[in-house]
Amino acid sequence: MTVPDPGFMVAYCEQTLPGMLIDVCEVPEDLAHRIAVDVLRRAEALASLPAREQDVLIAPFVEEAFAQEPADAPLDLKAKVALVVRNSLLDEPVRAGAPSYGVAAVLRYAAAPLSHLLGARLREPVGLAGIHPFMGLAGRYPRAWTCLEALTDGFAAGGPHPLTLPAAPVPGLPPLADDELRTRLSRAATGDAVLHVPALGHWSRDSRRLHGILEFLLAHRATILTTNYLISPTDVSVRYGDLVSPDPSALRDTRGLTGTHRTLAESITG
Incomplete structure (x- = not known):
């Protein structure tokens, strides 16, 4: 049995990742190294949390992560790669047009x-200092x-x-x-809206910003429809x-959708 070695992640962030960002993704050297530092920081932060919290944090990103390579990697690991690597400062060059094949390779080699x-931090937890x-x-x-916990379940x-939202100030x-x-x-x-x-x-x-958006919408009784999820206040x-890749037309594929979820999807797609 292979003993998990945290040194592999350190080597990935200090050597492999900067090189791939510079050579394959056409990222400036300074930004490449800042991304690598951010990725390692995010990885250690995630590893310091209980398994349940890790699962809740990845819930918003599973839809996009399930098609990532390597194809045989567990779904939760793919989503954790998305949370740690894709959602890092890497988002900056991605939005600026970094080659998609290069970004896909970065994610594949991170798994x-x-x-x-x-695995190493699960065996021997390491306290994480600072924010x-x-x-x-x-x-x-x-x-x-609470919503993302219900989605995880x-x-x-x-x-x-079912979802029972806690009482809290309206943000x-x-x-x-x-x-x-x-x-x-x-x-x-302004009312019981449905956002797609x-x-x-x-x-x-950004997990904090996305949580803020969800908090605002749920506090105002809005319903959120994605390609694979339906989130309402109740x-x-x-x-x-199988999940469906969330491209613009994917909601037309209603396989696996039932009840209100299916009805809303069909009303939006016509």
């Missing part, structure tokens, strides 16, 4: 090293966290899962640079069977 780090990007989300965004069997609109999204959220606050987004990560890859639902 094994991250698995080693998570990290996943700290305090459950307390600051109680509705969003819903993965086991698919279909609907203001979170700060957003995207004018269109800010307008959509503002409109959602291909995947939750399309709104933000329940969540996950597509039965």
Whole structure:
């Protein structure tokens, strides 16, 4: 039996990742090294958390991660790679047009090293000093966290899962640079709106900001429809069977959708 070695993740971040970013993704050297430092910090932060919290944190990103390579990697590991690597400062060159094949390679080569780090820290936990990007989300965004917990539980069997939101102050609109999204959220606050987004990560890859968006929408009784999820103030639902890749037309594929989830999907796609 192979003993998990955290040194593989350190080597990936100090050697492999910067080289791939520079040579394959055409990222400036300074930014490449800053991304690598951020990825290792995020990996250690995730590894310091209990397994349940790790599962809740990856829930918004499973839809996009399930098709990542390596194809035989566990789904939860793929989603953790997305959370740790894709959602890091790597998002900056991705949005600037970094080659998709290079980004895919970066994620593929991260899976094994991250698995080693998570396994090693599970065997021998290491305390993490200072602030990290996943700290305090459950307390600051109680509705969003409870919702994502229900979504996590819903993965086991698919279909609907009840949601009981905690009582909490109604938050203001979170700060957003995207004018269109800010307008959509503002409109959602006026009534029982239904917002469609291909995947939750399309709104933000920053966990804190995404939790803020979910907290705002749930506090204002909005319903969120993604390619594979339905989130409302009273329940969540996950597509039965295989997930569907969240491209713009994917919602037309209603296999595995039932009840309200299917009805809303069909009403949006016509």
